[in-house]
Amino acid sequence: MKINGQHYRTIWLAQDGWRVVVIDQTRLPFRFETVALGSAEQAADAIRSMVVRGAPLIGATAAYGVALAMRADASDAALEAALALLGATRPTAVNLRWALARMRGALASLPATARVGAAYAEAAAICDEDVALCRAIGEHGLPLIAEIAARKPVGEPVNILTHCNAGWLATVDWGTALAPIYLAHDAGIPIHVWVDETRPRNQGAALTAYELGSHGVPNTVIVDNAGGHLMQHGQVDLVIVGTDRTTAAGDVANKIGTYLKALAAHDNGVPFYVALPSPTIDWSISDGLADIPIEERAAREVTHLSGLADDGEVRSVRVVAPGSGAANPAFDVTPARLVTKLITERGVCAASVEGLAQLFPDLASRGTVV
Numbered sequence: 042m043k044i045n046g047q048h049y050r051t052i053w054l055a056q057d058g059w060r061v062v063v064i065d066q067t068r069l070p071f072r073f074e075t076v077a078l079g080s081a082e083q084a085a086d087a088i089r090s091m092v093v094r095g096a097p098l099i100g101a102t103a104a105y106g107v108a109l110a111m112r113a114d115a116s117d118a119a120l121e122a123a124l125a126l127l128g129a130t131r132p133t134a135v136n137l138r139w140a141l142a143r144m145r146g147a148l149a150s151l152p153a154t155a156r157v158g159a160a161y162a163e164a165a166a167i168c169d170e171d172v173a174l175c176r177a178i179g180e181h182g183l184p185l186i187a188e189i190a191a192r193k194p195v196g197e198p199v200n201i202l203t204h205c206n207a208g209w210l211a212t213v214d215w216g217t218a219l220a221p222i223y224l225a226h227d228a229g230i231p232i233h234v235w236v237d238e239t240r241p242r243n244q245g246a247a248l249t250a251y252e253l254g255s256h257g258v259p260n261t262v263i264v265d266n267a268g269g270h271l272m273q274h275g276q277v278d279l280v281i282v283g284t285d286r287t288t289a290a291g292d293v294a295n296k297i298g299t300y301l302k303a304l305a306a307h308d309n310g311v312p313f314y315v316a317l318p319s320p321t322i323d324w325s326i327s328d329g330l331a332d333i334p335i336e337e338r339a340a341r342e343v344t345h346l347s348g349l350a351d352d353g354e355v356r357s358v359r360v361v362a363p364g365s366g367a368a369n370p371a372f373d374v375t376p377a378r379l380v381t382k383l384i385t386e387r388g389v390c391a392a393s394v395e396g397l398a399q400l401f402p403d404l405a406s407r408g409t410v411v
């Protein structure tokens with residue numbers, strides 16, 4: 042996507058041809074800073090600390106983390122160690138497992154001498170594929186926005202609610218939930234986006250609002266608890282969110298709070314769409330509540346809030362009473378029954394075994410992540 046007229050992906054090779062450059066998303070929106078990753082350990086740290094985040098981007102970063110590891114030591118032991126290190130960074134986004142399985146499949150049978158080149162090539166292919174998958178999600182999601190626009194008075198915007206950040210910053214480019222929004226805006230369809238701030242890390246207020254503002258898409262940040270009220274008052278025409286892992290039966294794990302939005306949407310007859318590329322589907326499980334691991338992050342993410350102080354410095358302040366602890370589940374699971382449709386790179390389908398198998402017979406039949 043473009044920032045100040047310059048096109049960016051979220052991950053790219055440095056001019057030295059081997060270090061991997063990422064945008065430090067913990068510094069956005071107030072500072073646009075990049076980090077050059079030079080080792081698998083640095084890639085793992087970037088994922089754990091959410092310098093990079095978003096299921097597809099986590100996978101892409103892990104893939105390049107394996108390439109960095111192979112550059113240092115292309116032995117079997119080093120490959121296994123890198124896969125284990127990167128696989129242990131964050132538990133919920135299945136794209137991480139998918140990408141690491143792709144890298145293992147591309148490298149394990151090669152001689153060590155061939156692994157570095159093959160690793161960088163496979164990581165680059167994963168990134169290029171993600172761009173194409175997300176663009177296709179945009180194209181398949183666009184009609185869902187256009188059909189609502191066609192029913193509204195000329196010029197009246199389609200009001201879309203989204204949760205967390207499932208934009209280009211969560212992927213290599215385009216995003217998932219935001220891809221149809223970008224294409225609708227670019228097609229001249231009047232839209233307005235309600236942006237859930239998305240506590241505790243504020244990916245909505247800090248990242249989605251930053252993305253949409255940079256692209257000229259009208260948007261309003263709201264507290265996480267306002268969405269249901271807006272839906273009750275007819276101010277939301279549809280909800281589009283991303284996902285970190287969706288089961289073969291259409292249960293959706295996404296940022297904490299998504300389930301509550303889905304309940305409110307269901308209660309108010311508001312379409313609730315989930316946008317995802319196929320590497321986000323875990324074909325090996327059906328029951329999301331039982332089988333999707335939910336990441337528990339540090340309590341400090343809840344007890345403290347960071348932002349831009351009046352003196353221009355980015356600071357962190359405590360916002361919870363001293364002595365009180367905090368629980369911080371980072372995701373929740375929305376059952377398929379609350380999902381109107383899934384928007385994928387191959388089209389729109391029901392959130393069901395049948396719906397997904399119809400679009401992905403080749404992948405559903407395997408029953409594995411890759």
Ligand SMILES: CSC[C@H]1O[C@H](OP(=O)(O)O)[C@H](O)[C@@H]1O
Nearest residue numbers: 094095096205207211283295296
């Ligand atoms: C397109 S994946 C976006 C997905 O990832 C976010 O989680 P996190 O910021 O913790 O990596 C959130 O669940 C988004 O919907």
